Structures are given as structure tokens and as C-alpha cells.
Amino acid sequence: MSIELTAADGHTLSAYTAGPQDARRGLVVVQEIFGVNRHMRRVCDDFASQGYAVVCPALFDRTQRGVELGYGPEDVTRGRDLRGTIDPGKTLLDILAAAAALPPAAKRGIVGYCWGGTVAWHGATRSSAFAAAVGWYGGGIAAARDETPSCPVQLHFGETDASIPLADVEAIRQARAGKTPPVEIFVYQGAGHGFGCEERGSYVAKDAAQAQERTLAFFAQHL
Secondary structure (H helix, E strand, O other): OEEEEEOOOOOEEEEEEEOOOOOOEEEEEEOOOOEOOHHHHHHHHHHHHOOOEEEEEOHHHHOOOOOEOOOOHHHHHHHHHHHHOOOHHHHHHHHHHHHHOOOOOOEEEEEEEOHHHHHHHHHHHOOOOOOEEEEEOOOOOHHHOOOOOOOOEEEEEEOOOOOOOHHHHHHHHHHHOOOOOOEEEEEEOOOOOOOOOOOOOOOOHHHHHHHHHHHHHHHHHHO
């Protein structure tokens, strides 16, 4: 189901919602650079089937409404161009609006993929809205690794991700070593960027399943 959200600066945006509205646990699911497309709706529905109330905000609405891209080269270029037009501070307002749309009694988490993985990290470090955060292959996390999360965080990376070198992953690990709250980091051998998306050529079913199992266990522990 689609709903309308209003961010703190008055911007209105659409969001995909799923799951029980009386859920005790809620998730903000953050899109890749391809919009709230079929894959992202499937991700939301999968979490909803586990009993979560889910809100997935359309972050591109700040520039263009109704964006749903595929995964070809031209889609990658278009998605990157759109992402480049959006102020990260405004994106934070949008995910906070999504969090506010979750059931009032629900304990809130955030999970994001690709660009959304970085946004989920920002949600953990630049707000106190969430009790747990998970990021899948967030390419901008290394640049913000010295920011302190307000909640436990779990991160997933592919070993052969051409856009996120293992040196970046190690830099994140070192930045958070021995600090609280904890940051769990998992690296999937042989996996590339987007290994969790069933519509991409880089999809690895076994790694996607394991990362999802770890994600669900993490949220079960902290939400």
C-alpha cells in the first residue's frame, strides 16, 4: 500500500507500507539508487511476513516522483544522477518521517541497501530514532566511519565489491573496534555489490539468505 509522508521541512513524499499496523516491531526500509521498485517492495513484503510493520520512503521524490528503475547500465547512471541531486540532510528528514509513520508502540529499526545502506548508517549516527540499524553494501559508510551510532549496527559487504574495497571495510572495523555501541561486520567471500538483489546479475542466493538470516536475528535481539 502507498501512503503519503510529510517531512519536518514540509516536503511530501510517497512510501510503500506493509505488515501489521499493530506490530510491536517496525522497520524503515531504505531503497537502493533504483527507487522503490519491485525488488524493494519484495524486500518490504518479506519483512512484513516476519511480523514487522514496514515503511519504505521514496527518497527520489525530492527530485522526481514515481521513480522505479531497473538494473541495466542506463538505470545505474540515472540512479546515480538522481542520488547526486539530493542533500543527505534532507534524506535524513525523509527517513525520520518514515519512522514516525510506524505504529506508535513499535520498537523501530532501519535497514538499507546500496545507497540505502549508507542512509541506514546515517540514521544510526545522525539521529536517535532507531534501536537497531542494518546496512547492506553501503558505499558511503567508510567516509562516515568516525561518526558514533546511537544504536547497535550490523553491516554486510561483498568481498569482490568493485565499489567498496576491502580496505574500506577494514577502515570501518578499525574505527569501531572496542567501542560501543557495537558494530557487527560480515564479509561474503566471492560476493559482489548487490549480492542480495534477486534481479541483479551479482545476486548470490546463499549469501543473500545468510545475510537475511543474520539481519532478522539482529533485529530480533534488539527490537
